[in-house]
Amino acid sequence: MKRLWTPAWIARHVAMVVLVVGFLALGWWQVSRAAAGNAISWGYAVEWPIFAGFVVFVWWREVRLTLRPAPEDEPGATAGTRPAAATEATGTRPAVRRPVRVVRVPAAPAGGEDGDLAAYNHYLRWRNDNPGASSGDYPG
Incomplete structure (x- = not known):
């Protein structure tokens, strides 16, 4: 008490x-x-x-x-x-963070897409491939 x-x-x-x-x-x-x-x-x-x-x-x-x-x-x-x-x-105990595995994904072919849409789709694929990463870790 x-x-x-x-x-x-x-x-x-x-x-x-x-x-x-x-x-x-x-x-x-x-x-x-x-x-x-x-x-x-x-x-x-x-x-x-x-x-x-x-x-x-x-x-x-x-x-x-x-x-x-x-x-x-x-x-x-x-x-x-x-x-x-x-x-x-x-904060009295150190937090354990798991390491983030960054996978480089080649850019999608520009084919018939405009540049902004291709970049956004590339970002979305990267987010899907790296579920533990934050948006600040995005290499593009």
Whole structure:
């Protein structure tokens, strides 16, 4: 439980409370407006508590993820660390990237096609032959 009382987590707890109280207050304000005759406010009166519920859901999910014990099969894993997928996103673990195999494909014969269409078809063939490559790797 000590992990939930770091400065970052205290900020998350405060943000969650402020957002939930604010959203519920806005929902109550919309109920009072709807009771005064503003019919569209009934929809907003329902939306604001849903937003508050979503904030609580995300906060609870993050708490559970933080308190989850580390998988035992990973070397050097300690209790309370995030799983591999979450640590790759935060940058605490080096991401493994597979190498991109670049295949040179000869240009299509210009036959009856115009130059732009032939170049675009060449690019599309290259993308199909190199599914792991980004468009910046295109040699043409």
